[in-house]
Amino acid sequence: MALAFAVRDWMSPREAILDEVGIAPGFRVLDYGCGPGSYIVAAARRAGASGRVYAVDSNPLALEEARRRAAANGLSNVATIRTDCATGLPNESIDRVLLYDILHDLDRPADVLAELQRVLKRDGVLSVSDHHLSEAEILDRVTRAGSFKLSSKGAKTYSFTKVGE
Numbered sequence: 001m002a003l004a005f006a007v008r009d010w011m012s013p014r015e016a017i018l019d020e021v022g023i024a025p026g027f028r029v030l031d032y033g034c035g036p037g038s039y040i041v042a043a044a045r046r047a048g049a050s051g052r053v054y055a056v057d058s059n060p061l062a063l064e065e066a067r068r069r070a071a072a073n074g075l076s077n078v079a080t081i082r083t084d085c086a087t088g089l090p091n092e093s094i095d096r097v098l099l100y101d102i103l104h105d106l107d108r109p110a111d112v113l114a115e116l117q118r119v120l121k122r123d124g125v126l127s128v129s130d131h132h133l134s135e136a137e138i139l140d141r142v143t144r145a146g147s148f149k150l151s152s153k154g155a156k157t158y159s160f161t162k163v164g165e
Contacts, residue, residue, distance in 0.1 A: 021127040028093060029096045030098065033102030056083060100157075125151070126160040
């Protein structure tokens with residue numbers, strides 16, 4: 001699996017994908033379903049010392065690899081959270097949520113999206129990419145409950161904002 005991620009990252013650099021989400025210094029970023037942490041190094045560098053990246057996954061081995069990557073890159077602004085839904089983070093505390101290559105695999109997508117809506121700031125962005133789903137499937141799954149609306153579409157990601165915000 002590590003080889004597959006390495007090939008993917010070489011063919012589609014994570015930095016180019018993060019260019020679409022607009023992470024600025026001081027931002028709090030939630031990488032939901034982070035896997036081995038493919039995005040955390042680039043996200044943590046963009047958030048800077050005053051920002052924070054929360055790497056969230058249900059797999060303890062994935063979180064260990066995410067911690068290893070952060071340490072190997074000297075990043076002290078990365079925290080890991082083991083969960084399959086509730087993050088334990090405060091309401092409206094996150095500037096950007098990354099939901100990359102995991103939407104198709106969620107056991108309880110409505111519950112996860114409700115949690116992400118809860119922790120996302122009023123002006124925050126939910127950035128979604130999932131090559132396993134069509135554009136129509138992504139739009140339907142994210143907007144079905146009425147909590148999110150599409151705000152923009154990039155080359156690799158879809159950006160959603162909270163409805164009524």
